Amino acid sequence: MDKYYMGIDVGSVSTNIILMDEEKKVHYKKYFRTQGKPIEILKEGINNLVEEIGEVEILGVGATGSGRYLANIIVGADIVKNEITAHAVAGLNFNPHIRTIIEIGGQDSKIVIIRDGIVVDFAMNTVCAAGTGSFLDRQAARLGIDISDFGSLALKSKSPVRIAGRCAVFAESDMIHKQQLGHNQYDIAKGLCDALVRNYLSNVGKGKEILEPILFQGGVAANIGIKKAFEEALNMDVIVPDNYDVMGAIGAAILAQEEMKNKRKTNFRGFEILNMDYKVKGFECNGCSNKCEVVEIREKDKVLARYGDKCGKWSSLIGDNSIKLA
Amino acid sequence: MSIKVGIPRGMFYFDYYFLWKNFFNNLGVDVITSPKTNKDILNKGVELCVDEACLPIKIYHGHVDYLKDKVDYIFIPKMTSIHKKEYCCPKHIGLPDMIKNNIRNLPPLIDTEINLKKSHKNIKSSVFHIGKHFKKNSKTIAEAFQKAYRQYQEYIEMTTSKIIPIDINTKYKELSYITNVKKENYGRRIMVLGHSYNIYDYYINMDLISKLNKRRFDVVTAEMVKENRSREYAARLPKRMFWTHGQRIVGSAFALIEEKSISGIVYVSAFGCGLDSVLIDLIERKAKENRIPFTLLTLDEQTGEAGINTRVEAFIDMLEWRNRDEIDLSTHG
Numbered sequence: 001m002d003k004y005y006m007g008i009d010v011g012s013v014s015t016n017i018i019l020m021d022e023e024k025k026v027h028y029k030k031y032f033r034t035q036g037k038p039i040e041i042l043k044e045g046i047n048n049l050v051e052e053i054g055e056v057e058i059l060g061v062g063a064t065g066s067g068r069y070l071a072n073i074i075v076g077a078d079i080v081k082n083e084i085t086a087h088a089v090a091g092l093n094f095n096p097h098i099r100t101i102i103e104i105g106g107q108d109s110k111i112v113i114i115r116d117g118i119v120v121d122f123a124m125n126t127v128c129a130a131g132t133g134s135f136l137d138r139q140a141a142r143l144g145i146d147i148s149d150f151g152s153l154a155l156k157s158k159s160p161v162r163i164a165g166r167c168a169v170f171a172e173s174d175m176i177h178k179q180q181l182g183h184n185q186y187d188i189a190k191g192l193c194d195a196l197v198r199n200y201l202s203n204v205g206k207g208k209e210i211l212e213p214i215l216f217q218g219g220v221a222a223n224i225g226i227k228k229a230f231e232e233a234l235n236m237d238v239i240v241p242d243n244y245d246v247m248g249a250i251g252a253a254i255l256a257q258e259e260m261k262n263k264r265k266t267n268f269r270g271f272e273i274l275n276m277d278y279k280v281k282g283f284e285c286n287g288c289s290n291k292c293e294v295v296e297i298r299e300k301d302k303v304l305a306r307y308g309d310k311c312g313k314w315s316s317l318i319g320d321n322s323i324k325l326a
Numbered sequence: 327m328s329i330k331v332g333i334p335r336g337m338f339y340f341d342y343y344f345l346w347k348n349f350f351n352n353l354g355v356d357v358i359t360s361p362k363t364n365k366d367i368l369n370k371g372v373e374l375c376v377d378e379a380c381l382p383i384k385i386y387h388g389h390v391d392y393l394k395d396k397v398d399y400i401f402i403p404k405m406t407s408i409h410k411k412e413y414c415c416p417k418h419i420g421l422p423d424m425i426k427n428n429i430r431n432l433p434p435l436i437d438t439e440i441n442l443k444k445s446h447k448n449i450k451s452s453v454f455h456i457g458k459h460f461k462k463n464s465k466t467i468a469e470a471f472q473k474a475y476r477q478y479q480e481y482i483e484m485t486t487s488k489i490i491p492i493d494i495n496t497k498y499k500e501l502s503y504i505t506n507v508k509k510e511n512y513g514r515r516i517m518v519l520g521h522s523y524n525i526y527d528y529y530i531n532m533d534l535i536s537k538l539n540k541r542r543f544d545v546v547t548a549e550m551v552k553e554n555r556s557r558e559y560a561a562r563l564p565k566r567m568f569w570t571h572g573q574r575i576v577g578s579a580f581a582l583i584e585e586k587s588i589s590g591i592v593y594v595s596a597f598g599c600g601l602d603s604v605l606i607d608l609i610e611r612k613a614k615e616n617r618i619p620f621t622l623l624t625l626d627e628q629t630g631e632a633g634i635n636t637r638v639e640a641f642i643d644m645l646e647w648r649n650r651d652e653i654d655l656s657t658h659g
Contacts, residue, residue: 066632081639081643082636082639082640082643083640084643084644085643085644118647118648119643119647119648120619120644120648121619121620121644122621122640123621124633124636124637207610207614288364289361289364289365289366289367290365290366291365291366310533
C-alpha cells in the first residue's frame, strides 16, 4: 500500500485536500468549494480521494485554514497550524530562495516577507474583505462572466477603466456606473484587477519591502489578469507555482511530516470517518450575559467537541478545553 | 443609605478608576461599577451609539445604560486635557455630551471638565466642582482628593514594577498584585500596545493577554513603563506628541525597542481610531529599524475569534522561527 501524508486546508471559500509522499511530491490534490458546509465537504473530499486512488496508508495529517480546528476534530490531525505558517512552509519548499509570498484567498489576503529562508514579517487584510477572492467572485457574477474566464478577459483590455478599490461597496457602485457608461467588459474586468492589486499593495502590502522572487498563491492566483496587474504594478516577475491553489494544504502536509519525526502513531481517525454521521448543533448558552454561541459536534451519541464558550463551561465538559475557537 | 455614584467600566476607567473610587469613598459616597464588558453591554452600546464612533465608545454607552437605573449619579468627566500642553482624544472630550444625547432617562451626570492644558493647578477647581455634589466644606473635599491621590500613586508604583494594571487583577489572577506575584515567568516578553481601554478590557480584545501567556510569553504594557521614561523617549520625536495617551504609548514603545528587551510588539487598535493611525505608523517604523517584529490587530464588533487567533498564532510562530534561526547562526560562528 502506498504511504502518504495528508494536508487539509479548510478555508472560507475552498476546502483543499492533498496527498504527499515522503519526497514531498504531490500525488493527489482536490479543490472543493466549502459552501458553508465544511463537515460534509470534508467527508466528500475524503470519499473522493478513496474513490480515485483507493485506501492508502496515511502517515500523518496536517490541518490549516480558518476551519483547521474543525478539520482536526473530524479527521484527526497530527498538527494544526495557521495559514500563514503553512503557506510560508509550502512556498519555501517550492523555492527556498523566495523572498515574498502574495497569497489571496476567499476571505483574506496575506503577504509574507521571507529573508534567508525565515519569515521576518507578515500582514493580513484588516476586517474588510475588499480585494479578496469573494469580492472578485461577486463582481464577476455581476458582469455575467464565469470567474475562470475573468483573467483571460482582462488580458484583452486595451484601455482599462479606473475603479475605486478601497471598499467593496464603493467598487461595486463605481463599476456599475462604468457599465452604464457603456465601457466594454474587457476594460472593466481589467479595471477590477488593477483595483484589487492597488488595494492589496496599499493595504496589506503597506510598508513592506517586496523583493523578488515573488510567489503568488491562493485561489486568486488562477486569475492571470491579477498576476499581470501585479507584475505591472510592481515592475517585477511574479511566479505562480503549479499547485498554487493548494499551497496551504501542502504546507500542512510538510509540517505533519516534520511532526511525525518525533511521533510513532498518527492521530488520523481512519477512512471509517466516511461512514460516521456527524451532527452539529448550535445553541446559545444562557449561563451569563455573554450569551456565547456554543457549537457542539456529535458522532452518534458521543460528543466530539464543543466550542465557542468563553468560560470553558461547555468545552471542558468533554475533558478538552484546549480546542477553543469561535 | 449613602449616595451611590456609578462609574462605567470603559474609557478612562482603565486609567483612573482607583483615583476616582477612592476620592468618592473618602467623601462617604458609594461607588458602583458596571460589570466587565459582555455581549449584552456590547449589543446595547451598539444600539444606542452613533454608528461612526469607535468600538470602545460604543461599549461605553452600554456600560452607562447598565448603570442608569441603579445609581444616583453617573460620573462621566469631560476629559479635555490631563497634562500641560496636551489634549485627549476628541471623543473623550465629547463623551458626556454624546451620552446625554444618545441615552434617555439618565440620572444626573457629574460631567465636570478636567482641563489641565494651561496648568496642572486647574485640577483643584475640578475637584471642588465634583465634590460639592456631596460635601459643602472645601477643605474636606481637598483632603479627600489628596488622600485618594496618594493611594493612586501607590497603584502607579505597583504597575510600573512590572505588574499588569487594574482590571487584569481579577481576570488574570496569577498576575495580580493582590495574590502572590510572579513577575517574570517565561524569560521572553511581548509588548502589548494600545489604548488602555482596548488592552485591559479582555472582552474587546478577546483575551489577548491570556493567549500570549498560554504560549509562554510575558506581557508588558505601556502603563508598566515609568512615566518620566516614556516622556523622555517621546520627546525625541521631531514634532511634539500632543495626545497624552499617545505620549505614553509611543514613548514606552520607543524605550523598550531601544532597550531591546522585547521579542515583539502586538498593537491592538479599534477600527477607525484616528490617534492610532498616527501612533501605529511611528511605532512600526521604529520597530522595523531595530528589527523587532510588529503586528497589528484591528478590533471591531466581530465576535468570531478565528481572525485574531490566526494572527496571534502566526506572529508567535514567526518569533519562534526567527529565534531558532538566530540560535543556529550563533552556533555556526
